[in-house]
Amino acid sequence: MMEKILQCMHDICNKLSSIFLSAKLMQKTCEKCPKRVLCGGCPNLPMLDSIIASSKAIKDLVTMHRQYGKEMCEQNSQIIEMHHQLEDGPFRYDILRLGKENQLEITIDNRLPVNTFILLNLDTKTEGIQILNNLFFNAKKANAANVRIVAVDLEDHIALRFIDDGDGMTAETIACLGLSVASKTSTGEGTGILKKLAIQSNGTIEWSSAGIGAGCCVTLRFIKHGNFEIFKDAQEGG
Secondary structure: OHHHHHHHHHHHHHHHHHHHHHHHHHOOOEEOOOOOOOOOOOOOOOHHHHHHHHHHOOOOHHHHHHHHHHHHHHOOOEEHHHHHHHHHHHHHHHHHHHHHHHOOEEEEEEOOOOOOOEEEEHHHHHHHHHHHHHHHHHHHHHHEEEEEEEEEEOOOEEEEEEEEEOOOOOHHHHOOOOOOOOOOOOOOOOHHHHHHHHHHOOEEEEOOOOOOOEEEEEEEEEEEEHHHHHHHHHHHHO
């Protein structure tokens, strides 16, 4: 939501700049002044001055709030140690709780070494829960009974694989996932939201399936954060 607001503020700034420049140009252009020299006797000058002053003031306000929004987004960034989260941390608790709510049997296979850190740009209590809810809802909708979560440590990133035993998908269906494309069984909204949330959080998401009847694997990938000292200092500081 904050990202969308910042994009709107950026567009508003662009429009205000157009108004400002147009008014400045009109200030220097009239039939009596073909060389665009400022005309001191033009009756429209006070109105143009007011438009320019108002445009500048509005742009200053928008710029100030854009900066505040950026700072708020930066505050949502957090370094998370994933081994602990999957062994006995809040992330494990949320996985098991939401799996139970969706009547799914959850198995967690944590292959991450201790001190595996990632940097997330999301609120784990809201957007993180939304990601899990979408993953489990889609698995249940595909008639899955079990979801195995495998956390894998790779060279520069980690992969969280959500492997279900549901109906599976064709290659054509997989190609449309994350694009908000409607089909006979889905609006496409859920996978579109998942893709957007994954990208916003500094991650990526992909779907795979061997075909109908073979279940589905959803893979979330996150770049590893290598600076352990930053996280250590943050913990010790509060």
